[in-house]
Amino acid sequence: MLKTDTLWEATTKYKRTYPFLSDHVTADVVIIGGGFTGIAASYYLQKQGVRTVVLEQHTIGWGASGRNGGMMNTGYKLSASALINRWGVDEAKRLDQYALDSIQAVERIASEHQIDCSIRKSGHVALSKNKKKAKDFERERELILKHFNREVEVLTDDALQQEVNSDFYQVGFLDPKSYGFHPLNYVRGLAEVTADLGAEIYEQTKAMDIKKSGQFFIVSSEKGKVTAKELIFATDGYSNKIEPELHKGVLPISSFLVATEKLDEQLLSTLIPNNRMLFDTINLTNYFRQTPDSRIIFGGSGIGYPAKKKYFNELYSKLTTVFPELSGVSIDYQWGGLIGATIDKFPVIGRTTQGAYYSVGYTGHGASQSTLHGQLLAQCILREERINKTFENTPLKSIPLYNQKKFLVSSANLYFRLLDKLN
């Protein structure tokens, strides 16, 4: 029977629950949002003996962190050439290394704490059905080799068929350094580790009001309060009017996924022979992969929100266009979530006028970076030297007509859909 919870929720091994806040508690740092960013910030702070309280309005990993495709891809939403154009070669190289380090950070944490999250070095292939894209891919390959000293490959014909057995795509771009994982197992597993380090985690606890009293933040929920010297917003695509600066700067973009029934291993290894993470390079990206329990998940971005039956039908139709062999296959799970995007398509770490810290705007690329951003937030609070300051030096720009977000998002969807059709 079709289920509307996520495949990750249905298959998670980490089921610890946390109480809702019904008291007045104190901490050194209060963190709003229990996804990768919030839990990682809490983890790195607790390791330094800093007392943290995490408030999550639903359950740990309920937001994008427990809804994503589980692809820890190298790089950013911006291409290597865009990074170089914007920051110059040296900084772009540091940013590329930072993205690789973020994947390594997740792997290290998972291994150190034995978090069972099916983490695997899979590599990714970016795809296009437009042969002309081969030129862009080739330019990107040259830049990555020359400036970042990394080997990537442009794939066509047989080489492409060996990665994705479909006539739909004409050209691909293989980066072997990406990983796949079970995102909810990771974030829930890390939450357990963090709670064991002394963090107080509260679920079903929505931060509803924030006041500053002298040097302290007082965050109120329906039945409780937290007083703390520092506050972190880790709310990304779920940021709302409780912090107007984030509400103005983060564009929530919807993304949906379907998960097939379990498939025969033979069929899976025919369709996606090397078990890579796969996505196309159109504006309203489709992304797909095998799952640890032998299904294919197929996602698509920017269609509208909340979910409607027709969005899932569209995904099914696209899935079976890419893989006609899957016509008639059953869908066991379907779900959606919100990606936090910035105008610059680049994540931002900043401080609000009141002095609260935030890290938002991964623009669909936060599965691994959010862990290192949690570390950067911790380093900001501890006044330590940061491993990278670029995200702090990038201002969070207000979205024009932010009050009309719904209208903006649907107009942008129509516009990008048209562009994708023309390409």
Ligand SMILES: Cc1cc2nc3c(=O)[nH]c(=O)nc-3n(C[C@H](O)[C@H](O)[C@H](O)COP(=O)(O)OP(=O)(O)OC[C@H]3O[C@@H](n4cnc5c(N)ncnc54)[C@H](O)[C@@H]3O)c2cc1C
């Ligand atoms: C469908 C989908 C697919 C994706 N696929 C990929 C992928 O394959 N690879 C990739 O790199 N990235 C992907 N992303 C993006 C990635 O998941 C995010 O960048 C990342 O999870 C952001 O983590 P976060 O902790 O900052 O935010 P989130 O995980 O969204 O967490 C924010 C949390 O804040 C909570 N919250 C908000 N307001 C309050 C409040 N007032 N009080 C208490 N709690 C509050 C929310 O409930 C939520 O749990 C995808 C996103 C989606 C939605």
